[in-house]
Amino acid sequence: MPCALVWFRNDLRLSDHPALHTAVAQGYTAVPVYIHDESTADTGAASRWWLHHSLHALQQDLQRLGSRLIILTGDSSAALLGAARDTGARTLFWNRRYDPAGTAQDQQVEAALAAAGIATQSFSAALLREPADFGKADGSPYRVFTPFWKALQKAGPPRVPLAAPATLPGIEKLPRRGVALKALGLLPASGWDRQFYTHWQPGESTAWNRLQAFLDDALLDYPQDRDRPALPGTSGLSPHLHFGEITPARIWHLAQAWAAGQSRSGAIAAVEAFLRQIAWRDFAHHLLFHFPHLRERPLDARYDAFPWATDYAAALAAWQHGETGIPVIDAGMRQLWRSGWMHNRVRMLCASLLTKNLLVPWQQGARWFADTLVDADVANNSFGWQWAAGCGADAAPWFRIFNPVTQGERFDGDGSYVRRWVPELQQLPAQWIHKPWQAPAPVLAAAGVTPGENYPLPIIDLAESRTRALDAWSQVKQQRR
Numbered sequence: 001m002p003c004a005l006v007w008f009r010n011d012l013r014l015s016d017h018p019a020l021h022t023a024v025a026q027g028y029t030a031v032p033v034y035i036h037d038e039s040t041a042d043t044g045a046a047s048r049w050w051l052h053h054s055l056h057a058l059q060q061d062l063q064r065l066g067s068r069l070i071i072l073t074g075d076s077s078a079a080l081l082g083a084a085r086d087t088g089a090r091t092l093f094w095n096r097r098y099d100p101a102g103t104a105q106d107q108q109v110e111a112a113l114a115a116a117g118i119a120t121q122s123f124s125a126a127l128l129r130e131p132a133d134f135g136k137a138d139g140s141p142y143r144v145f146t147p148f149w150k151a152l153q154k155a156g157p158p159r160v161p162l163a164a165p166a167t168l169p170g171i172e173k174l175p176r177r178g179v180a181l182k183a184l185g186l187l188p189a190s191g192w193d194r195q196f197y198t199h200w201q202p203g204e205s206t207a208w209n210r211l212q213a214f215l216d217d218a219l220l221d222y223p224q225d226r227d228r229p230a231l232p233g234t235s236g237l238s239p240h241l242h243f244g245e246i247t248p249a250r251i252w253h254l255a256q257a258w259a260a261g262q263s264r265s266g267a268i269a270a271v272e273a274f275l276r277q278i279a280w281r282d283f284a285h286h287l288l289f290h291f292p293h294l295r296e297r298p299l300d301a302r303y304d305a306f307p308w309a310t311d312y313a314a315a316l317a318a319w320q321h322g323e324t325g326i327p328v329i330d331a332g333m334r335q336l337w338r339s340g341w342m343h344n345r346v347r348m349l350c351a352s353l354l355t356k357n358l359l360v361p362w363q364q365g366a367r368w369f370a371d372t373l374v375d376a377d378v379a380n381n382s383f384g385w386q387w388a389a390g391c392g393a394d395a396a397p398w399f400r401i402f403n404p405v406t407q408g409e410r411f412d413g414d415g416s417y418v419r420r421w422v423p424e425l426q427q428l429p430a431q432w433i434h435k436p437w438q439a440p441a442p443v444l445a446a447a448g449v450t451p452g453e454n455y456p457l458p459i460i461d462l463a464e465s466r467t468r469a470l471d472a473w474s475q476v477k478q479q480r481r
Contacts, residue, residue: 001169003087004028005080007035007094007109008069009102011125011244012054013204014061015164018123019093029169031087032062032069036184037076040101042378044371046340047242049193050202052186054243057203059181067168070178076105077112083175084118092118095125095244098285099378100292128158128248128282131289141290143299143393148283149276157256158249199339200239200374207240211251215258220266223273229332229343230416235274238375239341241281248278284383287393294382296363298391302476306391309359318459319354320368322422325451325458327434328408329353331421338421340374345411351388352402357465359472362389390473401466408434424455 004023011017023030034055043051059069072079080092092113096106110120124130129152135141142148187193214235218225225233240246252275259271288294298304309315318324322333332346342350347369354365366385370376386392390400412418415433419426425433427447432439437451437458444451451457 001027001029002091003031003089003171003173004091004093005083005087005089006030006032007080007092008032008058009034009094009244010097010242011095012058013164013207013245013247014058014065015204016125016161016247016250017095017164018125018162019095019121020165021162022121022123023091023093024165024168028091029171030067030093031083031089031171031175032058032067033072033080033083033175034058034069035072035074035076035079037074037079037105039075040105042099042101044373044376045188045192046196046372046374047370047376048186049188049196049340050200050239050243050374052181052184053202054245055181057205057245061204062168065165065168066170068171070171070175071181071184072175072177073179073184077109079177080109081112081116081118082177084113084116086175086177087171087173090118092120094120094122096122096130098127098131098289100288100295103289124159125247126244127285128152128252128279129155131286134286142283142286145280145283145394148286149279152279152282158252161247161250161253193340195338196340196374199341202239202243202245204245207237207246210236210240211246211254215254219255219258219274220262220264220270222270223266226273226277227345227411228417229346230412230414230420234344236341238377238380242375242377242380248281251275251278281377281380283394284377284379287383288379291393294386294392295366295378298362298389299386299393300391303389303391306476307359307472308361312358312360312364315358315459316354316360316364318456319350319358319360319365323456324353324460325437325456326353326404326460326462327415327418327422327425327436328404328412331418334421336369336372340372342373343417345407346417347384348388349402349404349407351385353404353460355385355389356401356469357460357462359465359469362386362391401469403462403466405434405462422455425449 006020006023020030062069072083097103106122113120218233222233225231255271255274259267291299319333322330324330328346329350332342332350336342351365354360355362362385366381369381383392413430415430418433425436428436428449429443432443436449436455449455
């Protein structure tokens with residue numbers, strides 16, 4: 001049998017993998033290759049942890065089918081040319097990426113292999129719709145989510161997911177420069193990740209199990225539970241999606257099948273609410289594809305002149321380490337540090353406090369999230385931070401400044417989320433747990449809380465900082481967009 005290279009990147013799975021499926025269907029012996037190319041790697045420390053374990057899971061899955069994963073390092077074009085030379089492969093299959101580094105890499109690889117006489121085939125696999133082919137009637141990209149979502153619904157269901165191969169032929173000739181997974185040095189040397197293992201198990205099989213558990217136990221209540229950080233009301237699939245252990249097309253079809261089999265009221269509405277969140281991910285990638293500067297520069301150019309604070313190192317550090325003295329913010333930032341993940345509602349609150357109350361440039365928050373989130377996706381992260389800062393597409397209006405006290409009382413009314421991640425406050429009554437600085441002295445004493453000693457006082461006055469933020473916004477809102 002002729003052999004072909006199948007290049008794995010952010011698609012670390014065997015099912016619904018168009019590149020692998022097509023290679024096998026066309027009669028090739030598939031040679032699975034992963035290349036760790038630092039020139040295009042875009043993973044922070046937490047994501048590197050996930051990547052290590054996801055690659056390990058993929059190795060095991062391939063071995064069960066009779067194949068193996070070849071891990072290479074260095075420039076992707078050179079590594080693929082070398083692997084093709086060593087194995088005799090004359091064709092390369094891969095699934096496309098849509099971030100700026102990924103699309104540039106696609107073009108470079110295709111050109112390099114074509115020059116060497118090696119055929120290439122690439123496929124759509126990571127999104128519901130390809131950004132290059134999905135836009136408004138005039139050909140321009142969407143900048144507001146609601147029209148994007150309506151067009152997505154009108155376009156109909158995504159492609160039908162593909163089954164995993166039942167078996168794979170063994171590889172006769174191995175590339176000579178393959179390395180062991182451990183040689184990539186992806187795991188933190190500090191042991192910072194030790195608590196990640198209690199929260200996550202990367203890999204395709206876990207992604208499937210997590211989705212099934214969500215469908216069985218949580219989807220029906222998703223519309224009302226998804227904003228409550230103390231509840232297991234969300235799917236937890238974001239890192240599995242980011243590393244391609246499961247596809248949005250697979251999720252879409254399984255969720256719709258679940259709804260079709262339900263007789264309980266609210267099932268259709270629950271599925272639509274859930275799939276709407278999956279569509280937000282597509283929208284973020286749509287924006288990054290069409291506006292490659294999204295990662296570093298505001299989409300709304302007026303904010304290039306925004307009067308951000310300049311002396312913010314201390315405030316940024318307090319925010320990063322969950323020491324702001326504002327309980328729901330500290331709970332979120334500590335959840336992030338210990339688990340590599342944060343509930344989406346709390347992400348919005350933390351981002352609002354940093355960019356609006358503290359006037360710290362949104363890029364600083366985005367970089368911290370990129371390093372500490374196991375699901376740190378450049379499109380979602382950039383879009384989310386610009387949304388929170390008010391300078392992106394479909395952004396929250398600048399005057400929408402979340403109050404973390406009232407938000408905490410609304411979505412964590414009994415304080416369960418804060419008690420879990422900020423144990424210093426465990427004994428405070430719910431009435432005061434989101435504003436301990438206002439609690440009467442006897443209440444604080446009974447709870448063992450001494451503000452400024454065993455739990456910090458707020459680093460910012462929320463009311464005063466809100467006024468300051470609105471004054472800063474007034475300096476840019478009159479400029480031409």
